[in-house]
Amino acid sequence: MIGIVGHGGYVPWLRLSRRTVVDANAWYAPQFASKAKGTRAMVNFDEDSLTMAVAAARDCLGAGEDRDHVRGVYLASNTLPFVERLNAGIVCEALTLRDDVEALDLGGSQRTALSAVSQAIARVKSNNGGNVLVLAADTRKTRAASAQELDYGDGAGAVLIGNKGVLAEFLGAGTVNVDFIDHFRASGEDIDYHWEERWVRDEGLSKLAPKAILAALETANVKAGQIDHFIFPSTFARIDRQIAKTCGIKAEAVVNTLSESVGDTGTAHGLLLLSLVLEKALPGQLILLAQFGSGAEALVFRVTDAVRSFRPAKGVSQWIGRGVEEKNYTKFLSFNDQLRLERGMRGEQDRKTALTTAYRHKSALMGLVAGRCEVTGTVHFPPSRISYDQGKPLQDTQKPYKLAERRGRVLSWSAEYLSFHKSPPHTYGQVDFEGGGRILMEFTDIAKGDIASDTNVEMVFRIKDVDERRAFTRYFWKATPIRSVKPAAKTAKE
Amino acid sequence: MASGIKDKVAVLGMGCSKFGERWDASPEDLMVEAYNEAMADAGIGPEQLDAAWFSTHMPDIGVGRAGMALAIALRLPNIAVTRVENACAGGSDAVRGAVYAVASGACDIAIAVGMEKLKDTGYGGLPTATVGTYIPQWYPNAVAPANFAQLASAYQRRFQVDPKLLKRAISHVSIKSHANGAKNPKAHFQQAITEEQCLKAPIIAEPLGLYDCAGVSDGAAAVIVTRPDIAHSLGKRDLVTFKALQLATSNGWEMHSNDWDGSYVHTARIAAKKAYAEAGITKPREQISMTEVHDCFSITELITMEDLGLSDDGQAVRDVLDGVFDADGKIPCQIDGGLKCFGHPIGASGIRMLYEMYLQLNGRAGARQLKDPSIGLIHNLGGQPSQNVCSVSIVGREPG
Structure with missing residues (x-):
């Protein structure tokens, strides 16, 4: 069958x-x-x-x-x-x-x-x-x-x-x-x-x-x-x-x-x-x-x-x-690119992507794969040859460790109106992952008040930047609040 | 254990340009302005300089890379010029280079110059720095206010501080600096502000408003250093000597492990501890007369009081509101207005902080002169709370 x-x-x-x-x-x-x-x-x-x-x-x-x-x-x-x-x-x-x-x-x-x-x-x-x-x-x-x-x-x-x-x-x-x-x-x-x-x-x-x-x-x-x-x-x-x-x-x-x-x-x-x-x-x-x-x-x-x-x-x-x-x-x-809003000079920043670098790190960038030290169990993103463990920097002990399906918790955050962002305020902060690992990352799909310290988040694969000069889109992962969802029954009547 | 730098090197002369929106001045003009004052103060000629250290952070909108820019602007006699770039702590690191060179005996007299020309970008705030090819592919296109604002959210989380109380405390930090800056003719901002202005200012990065952020300024500062015996032979008396020069650099632990809680600056605590040991300071709250700290944002200054051990952990909000760090408080902070009001030409800031300590210790600070200070602490932070270079320097009167 x-x-x-x-x-x-x-x-x-x-x-x-x-x-x-x-x-x-x-x-x-x-x-x-x-x-x-x-x-x-x-x-x-x-x-x-x-x-x-x-x-x-x-x-x-x-x-x-x-x-x-x-x-x-x-x-x-x-x-x-x-x-x-x-x-x-x-x-x-x-x-x-x-x-x-x-x-x-x-x-x-x-x-x-x-x-x-x-x-x-x-x-x-x-x-x-x-x-x-x-x-x-x-x-x-x-x-x-x-x-x-x-x-x-x-x-x-x-x-x-x-x-x-x-x-x-x-x-x-x-x-x-x-x-x-x-x-x-x-x-x-x-x-x-x-x-x-x-x-x-x-x-x-x-x-x-x-x-x-x-x-x-x-x-x-x-x-x-x-x-x-x-x-x-x-x-x-x-x-x-x-x-x-x-x-x-x-x-x-x-x-x-x-x-x-x-x-x-x-x-x-x-x-x-x-x-x-x-x-x-x-x-x-x-x-x-x-x-x-x-x-x-x-x-x-x-x-x-x-x-x-x-x-x-x-x-x-x-x-x-x-x-x-x-x-x-x-x-x-x-x-949808049907209205060109003023971006200010900060919007002029070149977002060129080094394709060599992107390829070298494609597992971390596209798959959100970190490195987990086999000796201490600590998780490193991006992965590195030497671990950060204070006083005992072990070398070449990290194995690939996937973070994309793990939940995280917000440690610190801010929302700023200074940099050019298509949907201000640009909101980012430190996310600690269940099981270890920390990434200072962007938040997306958020309204005011959705992000605070200790907010539980999950990972989503999103556009990181668009290089308009060369028409290249680069992708990375962002954090979004874990939302309690209305019961399915309510929407099934659609 | 190394014997340390204590009292091995003295300031021979210092200069500092007017900070601010120097539409009138080129980067070279700013360097010359600081240099002329320092050389006149030292009473020496260019041929007496053995080597130079030049701190500038943003070469793309300044004077380009390498050391030539300083040598050309000042027409130095083909001496060694080392360009120092260590983010906002570059100024202090340039001083460290010059002081170490003199202490080693390799040089008799060395100069450190810091300069930044930030107002040729066409917009307010800091320009966006380039950070290589990998980091932009995963790291947020972050700006300094939001990096430092995160201290506030983490501090609140750790000590369960009422957000309104914290906002009042950081507002007090800025109000105090504006009050001090109003007495400083070289400061970028020279007007006092009210709490209401602070609280109602537009938000730049939650919870920081406009007045929680330091000015972005053009400016330059210079220090000439030598051994105390040489200074004496040149007729100088009542010297200001270096008691400690420490610099701590993040190794990724804060940024990537889950252990740092984000409410303090790890490197600042390490640098402060080493600096106190180097200077022989055992009771900083009793022994330190005044501080110039890296108040790039009001929240940074507040938590720095804890990092330096001048407030107990969780108590800086109370101490700030109690006026401990005001001009008439126990340990005045930013008596010159700080980054907030004197201004923040990045590469120059560490040397500007030293300039104020030098003036205060020599009794030359004019309307803002403190009564009989003996030990000054300089805290100069480059980077962001989670990844940075932190310099803590201590200067004081020559042992008599």
């Missing part, structure tokens, strides 16, 4: 209030008045598709040290930071995976993540084992006062495909490839160009998606009426119900696409919703997941008895539950 053996997702902490956006643009774009409902997820200043993919991967894999079972990482996205430099390879470094993992970046359409799942299934089948982690993430840039600005959201999804401990068995897939250009984005461009919505809906989605869905049902040998969860992400209201009806899928099987709270997360949205469905799905239930884009793709799964044995580290429902409403539209515009 091959199928899903793990799942997870990620929704950023910030939720942009659509009312705020609509009101700010009302003078210019009054046609969006009816869209002033709910929120959309927005990345913080230090997040992108890559950091969200890492977050979803960690949600799926959990805090366990042993990740050797992951033999492949397929990263599906149309908004990855690098065109050349393997983005999935960066994810592998952040997850401290082995260097013989098969890592791939995939893109080109909104259904890429489902294609990636099909490829992962084929790989597991041909290799007879080993898990493949399929990740999908998108942070799509939009122009101010556009429909997409309100409809889209940022997020990531993850599924682990394997043949041991299957939670949802893969039954079949259907694919339709058609060069139907509802939107496009040329290489080097930031923002999509869209064609008329009515044509896209009536000639595109309504006609092409059912072809892929019916093909998948046929391969899976499942009748449309048997489907318990029909996932079809789209920014078109009620199109999922219409397609369900066309295909003969029960109306009550249609899964809410989180448009009111998260928005459409693009490539990621299918896997994000799939993970949310799997949190609650019952053994024996049938799931049909389909996405549209240059044609359409559909996958059918049957939930197994093992589904209850797995919990993501947090899970999409908890990510949704912990969000905070953001009412500063200019913050959203600034974070």
